[in-house]
Amino acid sequence: MTTLTKPPADSVLVRRPGPRELHPARTHRRRRALEVSLALAVPLFLLLLWQLAAAQSWIDDRVYPAPSTILADGWDRAAAGDLWPDVWATLKRVVAGYAAGTAAGYALGLLMGSLSLVRAALEPLLDALYVVPKLALLPVFLNMFGLGEGPQVALVAATVFFFVWISTMSAVMSVPSGHRDAGQVFGASRWQMFRHVLLPASLPAVLVGARIAAGVAVLVIVASEQIAATNGLGHLIFDSRALFQNDVMFVGIVCVAVLGVLFSELIRFAGRLLTPWAPRDRGRGQS
Amino acid sequence: MGDPHPKPTAGNPQAKLRATTLTRIFGRPPRTVDALGPVDLTVTPGEFVCLVGPSGCGKSTLLRIAAGLLRPSTGTLEIHTSSRRPATMIFQDYGIYDWKTVRANVRFGLDIQRVPRREANARADDWLARMGLSDFADAYPATLSGGMRQRVAIARALAVEPELLLMDEPFAALDAQLRTILQDELLDLTQSLRTTTLFITHSLEEAIVLGDRVLVMSARPGRVIAEHRPPFPRPRTGDIRATPEFTALRTELWDLLRKEAAPA
Numbered sequence: 001m002t003t004l005t006k007p008p009a010d011s012v013l014v015r016r017p018g019p020r021e022l023h024p025a026r027t028h029r030r031r032r033a034l035e036v037s038l039a040l041a042v043p044l045f046l047l048l049l050w051q052l053a054a055a056q057s058w059i060d061d062r063v064y065p066a067p068s069t070i071l072a073d074g075w076d077r078a079a080a081g082d083l084w085p086d087v088w089a090t091l092k093r094v095v096a097g098y099a100a101g102t103a104a105g106y107a108l109g110l111l112m113g114s115l116s117l118v119r120a121a122l123e124p125l126l127d128a129l130y131v132v133p134k135l136a137l138l139p140v141f142l143n144m145f146g147l148g149e150g151p152q153v154a155l156v157a158a159t160v161f162f163f164v165w166i167s168t169m170s171a172v173m174s175v176p177s178g179h180r181d182a183g184q185v186f187g188a189s190r191w192q193m194f195r196h197v198l199l200p201a202s203l204p205a206v207l208v209g210a211r212i213a214a215g216v217a218v219l220v221i222v223a224s225e226q227i228a229a230t231n232g233l234g235h236l237i238f239d240s241r242a243l244f245q246n247d248v249m250f251v252g253i254v255c256v257a258v259l260g261v262l263f264s265e266l267i268r269f270a271g272r273l274l275t276p277w278a279p280r281d282r283g284r285g286q287s
Numbered sequence: 288m289g290d291p292h293p294k295p296t297a298g299n300p301q302a303k304l305r306a307t308t309l310t311r312i313f314g315r316p317p318r319t320v321d322a323l324g325p326v327d328l329t330v331t332p333g334e335f336v337c338l339v340g341p342s343g344c345g346k347s348t349l350l351r352i353a354a355g356l357l358r359p360s361t362g363t364l365e366i367h368t369s370s371r372r373p374a375t376m377i378f379q380d381y382g383i384y385d386w387k388t389v390r391a392n393v394r395f396g397l398d399i400q401r402v403p404r405r406e407a408n409a410r411a412d413d414w415l416a417r418m419g420l421s422d423f424a425d426a427y428p429a430t431l432s433g434g435m436r437q438r439v440a441i442a443r444a445l446a447v448e449p450e451l452l453l454m455d456e457p458f459a460a461l462d463a464q465l466r467t468i469l470q471d472e473l474l475d476l477t478q479s480l481r482t483t484t485l486f487i488t489h490s491l492e493e494a495i496v497l498g499d500r501v502l503v504m505s506a507r508p509g510r511v512i513a514e515h516r517p518p519f520p521r522p523r524t525g526d527i528r529a530t531p532e533f534t535a536l537r538t539e540l541w542d543l544l545r546k547e548a549a550p551a
Contacts, residue, residue, distance in 0.1 A: 012367055013366040015352055015359060017358055017360055017362045
């Protein structure tokens with residue numbers, strides 16, 4: 001992208017091949033190697049810094065246990081089978097709530113995106129509900145569903161619902177009118193219009209909403225488990241802090257982080273399979 | 288044929304721009320695309336050179352190399368200038384900014400060069416007047432028609448008084464009538480300015496009306512396969528479109544181009 005100038009006496013601007021053009025394979029290889037090592041080196045460096053700080057007692061290792069302690073503890077708990085019931089409990093709630101919320105949000109978003117009367121009837125109401133912090137609804141859900149899995153799943157579903165609903169509605173509304181017109185001229189029925197035009201046209205934007213919702217679902221379940229559950233990772237984190245088992249608390253936090261990454265990568269991967277025509281997100285994994 | 292300009296010879300010290308065995312390859316081995324060349328090309332100062340060729344023949348690649356947006360894979364392209372940024376470019380999709388008013392768009396290049404605001408405004412207004420846009424100085428581009436938007440783009444490019452003007456199918460998105468009108472406007476403008484120009488187009492009419500020279504490029508990888516000098520002395524007007532020489536040259540160019548454009 002740069003231009004090379006000779007000394008002004010010559011006053012000739014020369015556009016010539018750069019290293020990328022002269023050695024394309026080598027430059028690309030080096031660039032990839034640099035990207036991969038940076039992606040690994042930055043977290044690794046921070047972990048080492050943490051380890052060092054704990055080992056040198058710069059930080060209180062009873063409050064902030066060293067990464068090696070957390071890892072060893074996590075390994076022991078996993079091997080002993082203490083960890084899995086909590087992971088499993090959280091996972092079940094997230095998946096159930098996510099599935100229900102996505103289905104409801106998608107259906108309503110589609111309906112409101114295509115029918116302006118439904119939109120007129122429901123949009124102000126849903127906008128108002130959207131801004132209510134979902135955690136504030138937990139007591140309501142507790143009253144509705146009693147103790148047990150019901151309130152947790154409902155809370156995740158309510159959270160996910162709004163993300164998917166908004167992205168679906170705006171995606172359907174922004175389908176170019178030329179696409180609709182072409183379908184209409186060919187005489188497409190409502191179902192055919194959905195199947196051939198609205199569904200594929202809106203899918204990439206819907207999947208972006210679904211991916212954001214995946215992260216938020218994990219976030220919400222951990223918060224609600226701290227308040228009203230007797231198991232799950234959120235409960236583990238809060239409970240171990242109360243018992244001053246800070247290493248266990250960090251094991252829980254790491255598990256939540258891993259769960260969140262895996263879940264949202266899964267949704268991203270599914271999205272890629274579902275929309276082979278859409279341009280991939282730039283950045284990671286880009287060759 | 289009347290030659291309005293002396294034929295450039297190899298090693299001509301008068302050259303404004305010279306490409307030497309210029310090529311561009313996209314992608315990495317084993318999946319590479321030879322987009323351009325090798326191209327050898329010399330443009331003299333003040334010359335208006337039109338490039339025509341089939342889609343995907345690397346015309347735009349050549350222009351982007353000249354603009355400094357892309358580097359060549361092999362060969363060099365020299366521009367004789369004392370400036371670091373001698374070229375401005377006009378794009379097919381206007382490239383003007385929706386969030387700036389017409390005046391601010393025209394002033395953009397001057398703002399980048401840190402020309403004082405008062406002087407920049409005066410120069411922008413001068414260009415707006417020349418392009419017949421004075422009434423729209425404070426309007427946003429979204430409210431303008433395609434032809435007016437492209438006039439804004441032309442004013443923006445010329446307001447910085449570039450040594451080299453690069454135009455990449457600037458009128459391709461306009462309807463046929465508007466296209467003819469803007470061709471005539473550009474003809475007037477360039478004949479008074481004598482800015483060295485590289486102009487890419489799919490329209491043979493456009494190339495013949497505007498160019499001192501018309502270069503025909505082959506299908507990918509693009510090489511220059513023919514060179515014609517429209518036999519119309521300057522200053523010329525759009526009326527040359529009605530002459531038999533015009534039609535003859537267009538037919539000749541089309542015969543050349545059809546062989547390249549049609550899949551073999």
